[in-house]
Amino acid sequence: MGPPLREYKFVNSQPARALLVFGSIFFAYSLHAGAQNDAHPVLPDAPSFSNSASDGSPQSGTSNQPATASRPSESGGIVVRSVKRFARDQGEIYSAPFHPANIKWDALLVAGTAGLMAVDRQAARAVPTHVPANISRDLSNVGLIGTSVSVGTIWIYGLKTGDEHARETGELTLESLANTFTVYTLMQFASGRERPTEGTGNGRFWIHNGFNSSFPAGHPMFTWAMASVVAHEYPKPWVQWLAYGAAATVSAGRFNARMHYPSDILVGSTLGYLIGTHIFHSHCKAGLSESCHPKHPR
Numbered sequence: 285m286g287p288p289l290r291e292y293k294f295v296n297s298q299p300a301r302a303l304l305v306f307g308s309i310f311f312a313y314s315l316h317a318g319a320q321n322d323a324h325p326v327l328p329d330a331p332s333f334s335n336s337a338s339d340g341s342p343q344s345g346t347s348n349q350p351a352t353a354s355r356p357s358e359s360g361g362i363v364v365r366s367v368k369r370f371a372r373d374q375g376e377i378y379s380a381p382f383h384p385a386n387i388k389w390d391a392l393l394v395a396g397t398a399g400l401m402a403v404d405r406q407a408a409r410a411v412p413t414h415v416p417a418n419i420s421r422d423l424s425n426v427g428l429i430g431t432s433v434s435v436g437t438i439w440i441y442g443l444k445t446g447d448e449h450a451r452e453t454g455e456l457t458l459e460s461l462a463n464t465f466t467v468y469t470l471m472q473f474a475s476g477r478e479r480p481t482e483g484t485g486n487g488r489f490w491i492h493n494g495f496n497s498s499f500p501a502g503h504p505m506f507t508w509a510m511a512s513v514v515a516h517e518y519p520k521p522w523v524q525w526l527a528y529g530a531a532a533t534v535s536a537g538r539f540n541a542r543m544h545y546p547s548d549i550l551v552g553s554t555l556g557y558l559i560g561t562h563i564f565h566s567h568c569k570a571g572l573s574e575s576c577h578p579k580h581p582r
Contacts, residue, residue: 400547408480424537475499501552504535512560
């Protein structure tokens, strides 16, 4: 009974669960990219990592070559390209706060977070108790799951019908989740903050030694990341209202459920939105969405 019990504890430990979630997200993206390669040996709009000929785009004078010419390197190439693309996105995300043009926004976020932290305890204790916390918690879960299902439906539709715009929406949303997950995980372990209903109720930092602390708020972070991609892909007012409305509902629900302090929600929501926006502008294909201004043209 000893070894199975130890294995059970490992699988249910916070770091193991974090690793499993991230692995599932990244595996799904790589699998999808690999499936695209199998269906289209030469893909000018497949995920690329540079503007050179090595990204898999067709070159003049070589378009009549047999498709099998590129086959030997595809299997290993997609993994390498996916890792490089992910690493580049991570580098850009972590370096973004240090860009001179972003300093004023950094200061604004820090000031807003500090201001909310000063009233976090009072705000959490002022949450009305006449509405059961489980209702708000369920509402936030519905918002997160509903957004995920909606994006997944768009992606499947794009894959089944060949709709390139819908396919890109699902692909970039998945990438935004993968990049959001690493930022979220690092901040969770670094902060270790108590939730409003834990400990003394003062929101102390560096108390938790695991993955599932209060700062930053995870549900809002992931929902805003998805909503940002969808709203940029389809910049119609009704789509933006639905996407951002769902994300705002999740943020409010997590506060009313006393799962997070206001500062947790501000930071999580802001980072999710910014990461989703960054992934969209970094990898969107010009011509599919009118709001696309790609930083790394495919």
